[in-house]
Amino acid sequence: MHKILLLTVSLFLISGCNDNPTQQKQPPTLHVDTLTLQYKNTRLSSELPGRISAIKEAEVRPQVSGIITERLFKEGKEVKQGDVLYQIDPATYQANVNSAEATLNRTLADQNVAKKTLNRVAELAKKKLSSQQDFDDAQAAYEQATAEVAVSQSALDYSNILLSYTQVTAPISGRIGISQVSEGALVTAEQSNYLTTIQQINDVYVDMSQSSLSLLKLKREFPRNKDHEQERKIPVDIKMEDGTGYPVQGYLEASDISVDESTGSMTLRAIVSNPNNELLPGIFVRATIYSPSEKDYIVIPQSTVVRSQTGEPFVYIANDKNIVEKRAISLGNEMENNWIVLDGLKEGEHVIINNLQKIKEGAPVVIDNATPPVDGSSDDQSAASE
Template sequence: MSLLNSLRLPLGLLLSSSLLLGCGEQTVEQRPAPGPIHVDVLNLTPTTLRLTTELPGRIAAFKQAEVRPQVTGILKSRLYKEGSQVKAGDVLYEIDPTTYQSNVNSAQAQLAKALTSEETNRKTTVRYQQLLKRKLTSQQIFDDADAAYKEAQAEVAIRQAELNYANIELSYTKIKAPISGQAGLSLVSEGSLLTAEQSSYLTTIVQTANVYVDMQQSSLAITKIRKEFSTFKDKNAEIPVSITLEDGSIYEEAGHLEFSDTLVSDSTGTITLRAIIPNPDNILLTGMYVRAHISMPEARGYLVVPQSAVVRSQSGEPSVFVVNQNNKTLRKPVVLGNEVGNGWVVKEGLISGEQVVINNIINMKNDITVVVDSSTDNTTPALTSEE
């Protein structure tokens, strides 16, 4: 190949590349500019809702008593059926009363002796009083007789108190139910030695007709809830509470909020809320974990936006895009409240009448022109809450 031919080939390739590049640039320059983005919007209007706050809770007994002996002795018999309902005053156990009955008999005899001595001294005092009026005895003898009579009266009082105490101890040999409720498992059997004021209990009685639901919430969250409650008209309105069981099922009976603690836990920084829930069928057991739903005292109008319309920054701050009168987008930071269906309650950042972009969110930017294809109101069932 000659030198001329060898130079012609690269030159031809270079010219061809230049022509192709020129055609590509012409193609880019002739591509039409993208048109405005088409979106659908939601016309914000208040939705009437009765919001709820969900908290983890634990079932606690409405009343619970630990049954212990008050005197020492051998357990003679158990008189109740484990797991049965008992009434306050029912005899659950009986301790061998032999020793205590003997103490009662002795106290009765001592009282009878003291009463006899009192009567004798009384008659003596009356007799010396009559003699003293007739001046047939001295004042000293009468005073001695009167003092002996008063001592006899005091002795009667002492013996009466001893008898009362003996009867009380005898009554303690019948261990009775302190409250009405369901009696638990017996931890002792016949023949066991029981001692007064022992640390271990014999059984427990739990009142199950109603139960408590204890809920823990941070002090900051409680402050926000109290502020919201303070804006309602009826300050004494009963606050309903419903619960969800561990298996996810809804418990049929509803209760009400009873009180909130006034102290913040040093270890957890939380405050305890307590609700009372009816438990007629004994479904709720002490120690069971549940989810409690605290309802607001009354329904109110709230602005609700779909969850899909909310975008978040890298730091997690929520915002939505709205369309102004010039069909320009505006990104607005919002403060979200409760989750309602597939929507969020907007507490701050939006006002009624604004148009919120609800589709094509991935292409949204601030201050771009859009075309609104359709607008809807936020009255769809997906954005409503149970009253």
């Protein structure tokens, strides 16, 4: 009887446990959408900030001192090399020229007398009517007179040079800027303040800064022409400050010969034609440097990329068994709202694109929708660097 009672109580307890409403249940499987990866044919590019500078720029300064008597140019217009820009009062310098000319005439007369004397002494010496000492003295006098002529001629040349400097001329052809002085101003020789500036802007430079590593990769994309041993021209597109594109394409002209130790960057210089003088020195632009050809790349939306605590990028993918895998990736250039993936993913894999905060590695998922691949195959679409 006692055994029967114990069996009944055990069965009751077991039945009660099965009916317990607090029994734990397995959480529902998470539903996600995925992106099926495919290679996209695209042309990489690198967008850099740049500043416009003139091909040639000259600061005009006076080379003699004096009062400005006239300004002979119109500000903002084109001038040619050698055009007279300013006239400095030439009176003092003209007087110096006149004095140097008089001195030269005197020394020429002295030279003429010394030459005649030498000729007479030479004739007397032939007839034994003059001593060798007289001949030597006459020859020395003539040579000294000739040297005085040379000195006087140099002084005259120098005075003429100073007189010519009273006309301040354009050292280069180009567009002239605003004058910093007016008529009546006193200027001094080789003063630090310039009178005006002249710039050649029919073609302009675009100076940019890029990391030395990125520049090395770019140069490797453009191998030398084996037939002519010349580097291929690297095209550069310009975007104005307001975001509009500049209609003329430029080309990479040169790069600096050293790397900035503090930033690890180098200065790049492109040259672009400026027929309408739209690109003015000093303005900022965005310069896009393109790779030579299109290649196949894996492209994923930026929203699918998750960063670890150390900043390393990774994505979640759903494998063939619909199990979540965490995949570390290496990112390349940025292309609008997408990333170029250099390593870590391959064609045909399924990248999870939503519920990224809820999923965990190793958890099963239900794929509701396989999103078409990222559209990046357009011919006019390019990938820009960070």
